[in-house]
Amino acid sequence: MPGALLELLRAAPYLLPALLIFVxxxxxxxxxxxxxxxxxxxxxxxxxxxxxxxxRQLLADREFWSSxxxxxxxxxxxxxxxxxxxxxxxxxxxxxxxxxxxxxxAVFAPVVVSLAATAVIWNYLLNPNSGPVxxxxxxxxxxxxxxxxxxxxxxxxxxxxxxxxGVGLPAVLFLAGLQGLxxxxxxxxxIDGASRATIARRITIPLLAPTTVVVVFxxxxxxxxxxxxxxxxxxxxxxxxxxxxxxxxxxxxxxxxQMGLASALSVVLFALLLTLGIIQLxxxxxxxxxx
Amino acid sequence: MTRFGxxxxxxxxxxxxxxxxxWMLLAAFKPQQEVFIGGFWPSAWQWxxxxxxxxxxxxxxxxxxxxxxxxxxxxxxxxxxxxAAYAFARMRFPLKAFLFAVALGxxxxxxxxxxxxxxxxxxxxxxxxxxxxxxxPFAASAFGVFLLRQAFRQTxxxxxxxxxLDGATxxxxxxxxxxxxxxxxxxxxxxxxxxxxxxxxxxPLVVTSRDDFRTVQVGLASFSSLEGSNLPLxxxxxxxxxxxxxxxYALAQKWFIESAAASxxxx
Numbered sequence: 001m002p003g004a005l006l007e008l009l010r011a012a013p014y015l016l017p018a019l020l021i022f023v024x025x026x027x028x029x030x031x032x033x034x035x036x037x038x039x040x041x042x043x044x045x046x047x048x049x050x051x052x053x054x055x056r057q058l059l060a061d062r063e064f065w066s067s068x069x070x071x072x073x074x075x076x077x078x079x080x081x082x083x084x085x086x087x088x089x090x091x092x093x094x095x096x097x098x099x100x101x102x103x104x105x106a107v108f109a110p111v112v113v114s115l116a117a118t119a120v121i122w123n124y125l126l127n128p129n130s131g132p133v134x135x136x137x138x139x140x141x142x143x144x145x146x147x148x149x150x151x152x153x154x155x156x157x158x159x160x161x162x163x164x165x166g167v168g169l170p171a172v173l174f175l176a177g178l179q180g181l182x183x184x185x186x187x188x189x190x191i192d193g194a195s196r197a198t199i200a201r202r203i204t205i206p207l208l209a210p211t212t213v214v215v216v217f218x219x220x221x222x223x224x225x226x227x228x229x230x231x232x233x234x235x236x237x238x239x240x241x242x243x244x245x246x247x248x249x250x251x252x253x254x255x256x257x258q259m260g261l262a263s264a265l266s267v268v269l270f271a272l273l274l275t276l277g278i279i280q281l282x283x284x285x286x287x288x289x290x291x
Numbered sequence: 292m293t294r295f296g297x298x299x300x301x302x303x304x305x306x307x308x309x310x311x312x313x314w315m316l317l318a319a320f321k322p323q324q325e326v327f328i329g330g331f332w333p334s335a336w337q338w339x340x341x342x343x344x345x346x347x348x349x350x351x352x353x354x355x356x357x358x359x360x361x362x363x364x365x366x367x368x369x370x371x372x373x374x375a376a377y378a379f380a381r382m383r384f385p386l387k388a389f390l391f392a393v394a395l396g397x398x399x400x401x402x403x404x405x406x407x408x409x410x411x412x413x414x415x416x417x418x419x420x421x422x423x424x425x426x427x428p429f430a431a432s433a434f435g436v437f438l439l440r441q442a443f444r445q446t447x448x449x450x451x452x453x454x455x456l457d458g459a460t461x462x463x464x465x466x467x468x469x470x471x472x473x474x475x476x477x478x479x480x481x482x483x484x485x486x487x488x489x490x491x492x493x494x495p496l497v498v499t500s501r502d503d504f505r506t507v508q509v510g511l512a513s514f515s516s517l518e519g520s521n522l523p524l525x526x527x528x529x530x531x532x533x534x535x536x537x538x539x540y541a542l543a544q545k546w547f548i549e550s551a552a553a554s555x556x557x558x
Contacts, residue, residue, distance in 0.1 A: 029408035
């Protein structure tokens with residue numbers, strides 16, 4: 001096999017930079033986090049093997065289950081809003097309005113604003129006493145809620161901020177999907193006398209199915225990673241109301257220095273995301289093509 | 292929906308999305324006592340807030356760090372992705388399918404799952420509070436490899452054959468012909484990489500504790516928790532931090548949006 005070996009040697013300089021990074025900073029740490037989850041690592045002393053003790057501790061921990069529930073509500077809430085609003089915004093952005101370019105720019109602008117700036121801005125806007133949002137509501141005769149400071153509304157508030165920041169991406173992806181659709185079908189339906197609402201519901205939205213699958217999963221996976229907002233806005237509070245799984249990992253690892261337990265949480269997060277990823281692949285294989 | 296309805300709805304949506312940024316901008320120039328009780332506009336524009344914020348934390352250093360880190364990361368990602376993509380698109384070698392799966396497999400493993408072990412690795416390398424910690428782990432991108440491989444495969448093979456006949460080596464062909472031809476894809480990948488590096492928060496927060504290596508995002512987060520009570524100053528700092536990217540966005544909005552649309556291929 002000297003020929004094959006020579007081919008591999010010739011390709012190696014091209015492949016090595018990327019593959020080396022993937023191995024050192026993705027595959028090796030994946031193995032390492034699995035190992036750490038079976039130890040009592042705490043960053044101070046050498047880790048001791050504890051078997052499944054961290055996982056047992058998690059299963060018995062009410063905070064863990066509540067964190068899973070909060071993560072699910074957050075993920076489903078943000079994804080549903082981003083997909084629904086994203087689609088509606090895409091239709092509006094595709095319409096020939098005078099403000100078309102400004103509209104596209106405005107909807108996408110928060111995507112460009114950093115997570116840290118988003119948190120700082122909304123912390124001010126949602127100030128329960130006399131932040132701009134509550135003063136605006138007051139002007140309309142509505143008593144504003146406590147937003148981030150009230151356990152009842154904190155999670156909904158973080159969802160609101162996450163959607164403001166994130167919906168621009170689904171909107172733009174749907175817009176690209178809309179622009180890629182053939183015009184003939186819609187024109188034919190219009191000639192047959194179908195109303196615009198019927199065309200949207202019966203033709204355009206089904207044709208967008210492949211885009212929708214992509215958008216749902218980009219949104220869903222993104223929500224698992226947006227705990228940076230929680231880190232700055234609420235620190236998981238008040239009363240644990242916004243304790244997302246991702247934040248819980250950060251807190252256990254870098255505030256409480258319980259690396260072993262935090263690693264077990266990471267493995268749980270990985271298992272969840274891997275399941276989602278596999279479902280997405282299965283859906284993509286079977287995905288509906290009308291064209 | 293009527294024409295008029297569409298126009299009105301567009302205006303309302305524009306207002307909803309931009310209002311938070313407008314409020315931030317106005318608060319940045321208000322006197323401190325007016326932030327919560329004053330009118331919509333500042334009674335007197337406090338332009339010095341910008342300078343005060345700039346002087347109360349090393350924002351110059353933060354900006355420089357972020358710029359250096361984001362530019363280096365972007366260059367590294369473009370280079371490593373282009374090299375690997377060329378091999379996967381145009382070269383024959385054993386284990387090709389397996390190695391490609393190794394590269395794409397990283398898309399299934401999100402960075403947050405790897406936060407702890409990567410922190411430990413970087414600490415063992417002695418990289419805490421250093422630029423490599425903020426650059427090297429992000430110097431390759433499976434999405435980049437995938438995107439460029441698609442583009443390279445669509446570039447006509449005849450070009451390469453002609454270049455070879457003229458005596459060009461594969462590396463010369465890649466550098467002189469393949470990359471310039473695919474400049475639009477490269478710039479899309481570049482924008483996305485730069486943005487995600489510039490806006491990164493949790494990793495830079497975890498691996499830096501000293502001002503000399505902090506990025507603007509970490510700097511802003513810590514400034515806001517230290518100076519939280521002086522809101523105009525915090526908003527002025529926010530303005531400083533988002534201004535570079537927002538100005539670039541205002542100038543090249545279409546380019547940003549098209550790059551983001553390219554990320555839909557990821558799914």
